Amino acid sequence: xxxxxxxKITPDPQKELTTRVVIGAKRYLVLTEDYGFEKHLxxxxxxxxxxxxxxKKTDYNNILSAPEPxxxxxxxxxxxxxxxxxxxxxxxxxxxxxxxxxxxxxKLIQRKNHKAACTMLTIAFDHFPGDPFLFSYRGYLEAFxxxxxxxxxxxxxxxxxxxxxxxxxxxxxxxxxxxxxxxxTYLAAGYKKAAIDVFYKGLAYDHEDRDLLREIKxxxxxxxxxxxxxxxTHPVNKYLGKLRHKIKSP
Numbered sequence: 274x275x276x277x278x279x280x281k282i283t284p285d286p287q288k289e290l291t292t293r294v295v296i297g298a299k300r301y302l303v304l305t306e307d308y309g310f311e312k313h314l315x316x317x318x319x320x321x322x323x324x325x326x327x328x329k330k331t332d333y334n335n336i337l338s339a340p341e342p343x344x345x346x347x348x349x350x351x352x353x354x355x356x357x358x359x360x361x362x363x364x365x366x367x368x369x370x371x372x373x374x375x376x377x378x379x380k381l382i383q384r385k386n387h388k389a390a391c392t393m394l395t396i397a398f399d400h401f402p403g404d405p406f407l408f409s410y411r412g413y414l415e416a417f418x419x420x421x422x423x424x425x426x427x428x429x430x431x432x433x434x435x436x437x438x439x440x441x442x443x444x445x446x447x448x449x450x451x452x453x454x455x456x457x458t459y460l461a462a463g464y465k466k467a468a469i470d471v472f473y474k475g476l477a478y479d480h481e482d483r484d485l486l487r488e489i490k491x492x493x494x495x496x497x498x499x500x501x502x503x504x505x506t507h508p509v510n511k512y513l514g515k516l517r518h519k520i521k522s523p
Contacts, residue, residue, distance in 0.1 A: 290354045296365050301326075303361070305354040307346060313337060315350050317357045327360070329353060355389040363396040371401050375447065378410050387418055405432040406447060413454040413461075422462035429455040449475040449482045456488060465492075 290305040305317040313334040319327040331353055336345050359381070366373055374397035381390035391414050397407055409432040416425025433451045440448055452475025459468035469492060475485045 290350060292354065292358060294358055294361060296362060299365075301361055303354065303357050305350050305357070307350055310337065315346070315353055317353050319357055319361055327357065329357060352388050355386055356392050359386075359389040359392045360396070363393055367400070371397075371404060371406070372444070372447070374401070375406055375410075375450070378407075379450070382410075382413075387414060390414060391418060405435045406444070406450065408432040408435075409451045409454040413458045416458045416461040422458070425458045426455070426462060429458050446479065449479045449485055451475075452478075453482075453484050453488065456485075 288307050290303075292303045294301045294303055299321060302320040303317065304320070305315065308314040308316065313332055315331045315333060317329045318325050331349060333346055333349055336342055336349075339345060362377065366377070374393065378390050378393050378397065381387070381393060390410070394407060394410055394414065398404075401407060409429050412425045412428030412430075412432065414425075415428060416422045429451070433455060436448070436451065452471050456468040456471035456475070459465075459471060469489065472485050472489050476482060476489075479485070
C-alpha cells in the first residue's frame with residue numbers, strides 16, 4: 274500500500290499543525306489547531322477533497338494548572354495529530370492481512386511514534402483479537418509508554434510461549450520479532466544482560482535479522498563465527514551458528 278507524507282508546519286507550530294497525507298490514490302489534509310486558553314480546545318480535522326471526513330476534539334482545561342502547561346499542550350497536539358493520521362491509514366487497511374498491521378506498527382516504532390503505534394495496535398486487535406504477535410508489541414509498548422515493566426515482560430513471554438513450536442503458516446519469518454520485543458522490553462526495564470541474551474536467541478531463527486543485529490550492535494557485542502577462518506556469511510558458519518543459538522534457546 275503506497276503511502277506518503279508531506280509535512281508543512283505553520284510559522285507558529287504551537288498553534289497549528291498541517292500534514293498532507295497520500296494513501297493509495299487519496300490525498301488528505303490533516304489539520305490540528307489549538308483554540309487558545311479561553312476555549313482550551315485542540316481540534317483535529319481530516320479533509321478529503323475539501324470535505325471534512327473526521328474530527329476529534331480534546332479539552333485541555335485540566336492541564337492548564339499543571340507544570341509547564343504550554344509544553345504539555347504542544348505534546349498533546351502532536352499526539353492527536355499523529356493519531357489522526359494513523360487512524361486514516363488503518364481505515365484503508367481494513368480487510369488486509371495481519372502482516373500489514375504488524376509492518377505498520379513496526380514502522381511507527383522505528384520512527385519513534387510509539388503512541389501512534391499503540392493506536393494502530395488497538396485497531397489491529399479489533400480485527401485480529403488474541404493474536405500473539407500483536408500481544409508481543411503490546412508488551413513492549415506497555416513497558417515503554419506506561420513503565421509497567423513486569424507486565425510488559427510477562428505479556429511478551431506469554432506471546433513467545435504461545436507460539437513456541439506452533440507458528441502459523443506464512444508467519445515463520447516474523448517469529449524473531451517476538452524476541453526483539455521481549456529484548457527491548459528487558460532493556461526498558463534495565464535488564465541489559467537478559468536483553469542481549471534474548472536478542473541472540475532470536476538470531477537462531479533468522480541469523481541475518483536486521484532489527485536484532487541492530488540492537489546487538491548498540492552494545493558492541495556480536496559473537497565470533499564458529500569457524501574462525503571462514504567468513505561469517507559462509508553456509509557452514511550460518512549452520513553452526515544456528516545450532517549454537519538453538520542449543521541455548523529456551
